[in-house]
Amino acid sequence: xxxxxxxxxxxxxxxxxxxxxxxxxxxxxxxxxxxxxxxxxxxxxxxxxxxxxxxxxxxxxxxxxxxxxxxxxxxxxxxxxxxxxxxxxxxxxxxxxxxxxxxxxxxxxxxxxxxxxxxxxxxxxxxxxxxxxxxxxxxxxxxxxxxxxxxxxxxxxxxxxxxxxxxxxxxxxxxxxxxxxxxxxxxxxxxxxxxxxxxxxxxxxxxxxxxxxxxxxxxxxxxxxxxxxxxxxxxxxxxxxxxxxxxxxxxxxxxxxxxxxxxxxxxxxxxxxxxxxxxxxxxxxxxxxxxxxxxxxxxxxxxxxxxxxxxxxxxxxxxxxxxxxxxxxxxxxxxxxxxxxxxxxxxxxxxxxxxxxxxxxxxxxxxxxxxxxxxxxxxxxxxxxxxxxxxxxxxxxxxxxxxxxxxxxxxxxxxxxxxxxxxxxxxxxxxxxxxxxxxxxxxxxxxxxxxxxxxxxxxxxxxxxxxxxxxxxxxxxxxxxxxxxxxxxxxxxxxxxxxxxxxxxxxxxxxxxxxxxxxxxxxxxxxx
Amino acid sequence: xxxxxxxxxxxxxxxxxxxxxxxxxxxxxxxxxxxxxxxxxxxxxxxxxxxxxxxxxxxxxxxxxxxxxxxxxxxxxxxxxxxxxxxxxxxxxx
Numbered sequence: 002x003x004x005x006x007x008x009x010x011x012x013x014x015x016x017x018x019x020x021x022x023x024x025x026x027x028x029x030x031x032x033x034x035x036x037x038x039x040x041x042x043x044x045x046x047x048x049x050x051x052x053x054x055x056x057x058x059x060x061x062x063x064x065x066x067x068x069x070x071x072x073x074x075x076x077x078x079x080x081x082x083x084x085x086x087x088x089x090x091x092x093x094x095x096x097x098x099x100x101x102x103x104x105x106x107x108x109x110x111x112x113x114x115x116x117x118x119x120x121x122x123x124x125x126x127x128x129x130x131x132x133x134x135x136x137x138x139x140x141x142x143x144x145x146x147x148x149x150x151x152x153x154x155x156x157x158x159x160x161x162x163x164x165x166x167x168x169x170x171x172x173x174x175x176x177x178x179x180x181x182x183x184x185x186x187x188x189x190x191x192x193x194x195x196x197x198x199x200x201x202x203x204x205x206x207x208x209x210x211x212x213x214x215x216x217x218x219x220x221x222x223x224x225x226x227x228x229x230x231x232x233x234x235x236x237x238x239x240x241x242x243x244x245x246x247x248x249x250x251x252x253x254x255x256x257x258x259x260x261x262x263x264x265x266x267x268x269x270x271x272x273x274x275x276x277x278x279x280x281x282x283x284x285x286x287x288x289x290x291x292x293x294x295x296x297x298x299x300x301x302x303x304x305x306x307x308x309x310x311x312x313x314x315x316x317x318x319x320x321x322x323x324x325x326x327x328x329x330x331x332x333x334x335x336x337x338x339x340x341x342x343x344x345x346x347x348x349x350x351x352x353x354x355x356x357x358x359x360x361x362x363x364x365x366x367x368x369x370x371x372x373x374x375x376x377x378x379x380x381x382x383x384x385x386x387x388x389x390x391x392x393x394x395x396x397x398x399x400x401x402x403x404x405x406x407x408x409x410x411x412x413x414x415x416x417x418x419x420x421x422x423x424x425x426x427x428x429x430x431x432x433x434x435x436x437x438x439x440x441x442x443x444x445x446x447x448x449x450x451x452x453x454x455x456x457x458x459x460x461x462x463x464x465x466x467x468x469x470x471x472x473x474x475x476x477x478x479x480x481x482x483x484x485x486x487x488x489x490x491x492x493x494x495x496x497x498x499x500x501x502x503x504x505x506x507x508x509x510x511x512x513x514x515x516x517x518x519x520x521x522x523x524x525x526x527x528x529x
Numbered sequence: 530x531x532x533x534x535x536x537x538x539x540x541x542x543x544x545x546x547x548x549x550x551x552x553x554x555x556x557x558x559x560x561x562x563x564x565x566x567x568x569x570x571x572x573x574x575x576x577x578x579x580x581x582x583x584x585x586x587x588x589x590x591x592x593x594x595x596x597x598x599x600x601x602x603x604x605x606x607x608x609x610x611x612x613x614x615x616x617x618x619x620x621x622x623x
Contacts (some may be wrong), residue, residue: 019569020546026562027553029619036612039565043572043605050575056582064581064595068602075603076610081618084560087611091567094604098573101597105580108590125533285563285570292570297536299576305536306543307572313547314566318559409556416559423618429557 003053011049012303018042019307023314029429046303081424082381085281085413089147092284096140099291100258103133106298111249127248129297131241131257137291138258142212142265144284145172149216151277151413156221156270173213180209180259187252201252208259212266221271227335233264268334274378275455275494277413279322279333286315318415325409325435327461327472344467350498351490357508359517362484363524365508369446372396373438375406375475376418379452379487383514389451390425392518395525404431406438406448406475408456439476448480450501452514454493459501469495483507486517561615568608574601 003011018038025035051061079087107130110122149155154165161169184206187198215223240257247253272280289311296304323330366372374393380386393403405427411418419432442448450457453475461472477483478501485502488511492498502509510517554562580586580594 016543020550022565022569023547023550023554023562026558026565027550027555029558029616032558032561033613033616033620036561036565036609036616039569039612040609043568043574043609046572046575047578050578051582054579054583056578057584058582060591060595061578061582061598064577064598065602068599068604069606071599072603072606072608073610076607076614079611081615084564084611084615087607088560088564088567091564091604091608091611094600094607095567095570095573098571098577098597098601098604101593101600102573102576102580105586105590105594105597106576108593109580109583109586112587112590123533125536282563285567288567289570292573293540295573295576297533297540299579300532300536301576302536302539304572304576305540307569309540309543310547310550311566311570313544314551314562317548317551318563321556321559407556414560415563416556416561419557420560420615420618423557423615426618429619432557434556 002055003049005053008049008053009302011045012301015042015046015049015303016306018045019310023310081421082384083152084420085277085417086148086151088414089144089151089281089284092281092288093141093144093148095288096137096144096284096291099133099137099288099295100141102295103130103137103298104254104258106130106295107248107254108251111251122248124245126298127245129294130248130254131244132294133291133298134244134254134257135237135241135261136287136294138261139265139268140284140287140291142262143269143280143287146216146266146269147272147277147280147284150221150269150272150274155216156219158219169217173216176216176262177209177213180205180213183255184209198252201256204256205252205259208256208263211263212259215266215270221273226267226271230264230267230335233260233267236260237264272333273494274413275410276326276333278410278415278417279319279326279330281414282315282318282322283330284315286312286319289313289315322410322415325473327469344497347490347492347498350500351503353503353505354490355508357484357510359510359520359524360528362508362510362521363528365482365484366396366401366447366525367528368399369396369401371441371445372401372403372447372449373406373433373442373445373477373480374403375408375411375448375450375453375457375477376422377408377411377451377453377456378413378417379514381412381417381421381452383452383516385451385515385518386421386425386427388515388518388522390422390427392522392525393427395522399529404433404438406435406477407432408435408453408475411453411456435473435475439479442476442479445480446482448477448483450477450483450485450487451518452486454487454499455495455497457501458493458495458497458499460497460499467497469497477501478504478507481506484510486510486512486514488513558619561612561619564608564615565612568605568612571601571604571608574598574605577601
């Protein structure tokens with residue numbers, strides 16, 4: 002048995018290891034070592050915990066066994082292209098765990114105090130419990146929605162695969178059934194005069210029906226959504242204050258988790274694909290803050306330190322993502338992005354679009370010095386990263402310098418493109434940040450845009466009335482020649498036409514990303 | 530109250546350390562950073578383990594905590610493992 006003092010010292014050691022984990026993330030060479038430090042810190046913290054008092058190993062083993070298996074299989078099976086969904090759902094489990102720990106702690110504390118001594122539940126514990134339930138529940142339900150939208154089974158009109166249906170309907174059913182059972186068992190059945198358990202039971206059932214019902218819809222928006230967002234926000238705060246006042250009221254705790262759940266669903270549901278990087282980063286931050294709040298509930302320094310590190314990390318990433326879109330966080334969470342009345346007509350903009358073929362591109366690429374490839378979400382969808390790498394290698398054999406211009410919000414999560422290109426074995430030195438590559442754009446012979454649209458739209462620089470005005474973009478239009486690989490002229494997420502496509506120095510290659518790159522490889526080889 | 534001030538101090542200082550350390554992470558590693566920090570936030574596991582394992586805890590509390598243990602373990606194991614997979618790709622150099 003480890004004495005508590007030693008346990009606390011081990012917690013500090015674990016916290017230091019976590020800090021080194023994040024510190025070593027500052028370079029790809031040391032990052033792997035950082036991850037090992039994190040694992041070591043986690044193992045130490047867990048070992049110190051379970052050996053510090055006599056615990057029932059059987060119960061703990063059930064949870065660790067099931068969770069470990071799920072985590073292991075999911076992490077090994079997941080494809081690199083599905084990484085945004087994976088990160089999204091993992092955030093959710095973190096948030097969910099925080100709610101459950103806080104809930105279990107409240108039950109334990111209340112039963113230990115037995116009724117009259119409730120005043121001795123410290124204010125810290127009360128406030129932290131509320132924070133934990135509120136943030137944790139928003140994170141859990143928000144992450145589920147983010148996961149569902151990224152895996153394309155929530156708020157979509159098309160037919161779903163069986164596994165998607167199973168998750169979609171299964172989740173809604175569990176939420177409704179769970180809320181219904183708890184609402185009836187704990188609330189609606191009369192427990193005695195003067196109790197307002199009935200009201201709370203109904204509140205839980207209503208929240209469950211709202212969450213379950215909204216998630217079954219095929220559209221992301223519905224009338225009154227913003228009003229409901231506001232109501233659920235105010236309700237969560239109000240119930241939170243009540244929980245602080247009556248921490249012994251277990252049912253109220255679950256009412257809080259339920260209203261916060263509605264809020265989490267509504268906040269994430271209306272957010273479109275291009276804003277996903279912001280949301281993923283934000284939920285990441287929340288999962289950390291929820292863990293920190295739980296640390297305050299059970300007075301555990303390891304949780305507080307680890308949680309606040311993660312919270313800070315998420316805040317920074319969120320901020321970077323918002324800056325890269327020139328939008329405020331409020332605007333991302335509450336605003337709608339789309340064409341304004343002054344948006345120019347697409348037919349007018351696309352009058353002088355020139356279409357090209359792989360052979361023409363191959364001829365043009367003959368003898369070029371510098372090529373930059375600007376990937377977007379389209380590359381991820383087409384899974385074209387390996388083909389891109391082969392194409393780049395071919396050009397490099399002919400003496401060209403091939404680099405990649407990465408926009409911070411390209412893809413569906415921070416660093417999405419970098420991970421895909423790393424999977425294809427592209428050297429990380431070749432992945433250039435937006436500002437760096439923009440400074441050299443005039444020396445670029447050919448810029449190849451692959452499945453990106455809004456992040457290369459020059460309107461952001463030129464038209465102050467455009468919905469993307471002021472958003473930093475990759476200035477491919479300043480390169481000598483631009484090749485845009487795209488399936489059609491359909492607009493990007495912002496819903497506005499892109500004048501880049503009809504510039505004199507732009508050639509459009511209409512095709513699926515992967516097919517296009519493969520055709521280009523063949524054509525360049527023939528041209529040798 | 531003293532306990533709270535101590536805990537709050539730790540919290541505030543850790544946030545600052547977090548800001549300092551994370552601003553140095555390059556965009557290339559933002560995804561692994563997220564999945565790693567996510568795995569770290571799975572530290573709630575130790576809270577869940579304590580509540581699930583204490584024999585004198587009420588049954589309801591322990592049952593909820595077991596689900597918490599499951600969630601947090603998915604978070605920890607899944608998070609560190611996908612981070613490893615990603616970072617291993619970044620490392621290999623020709």
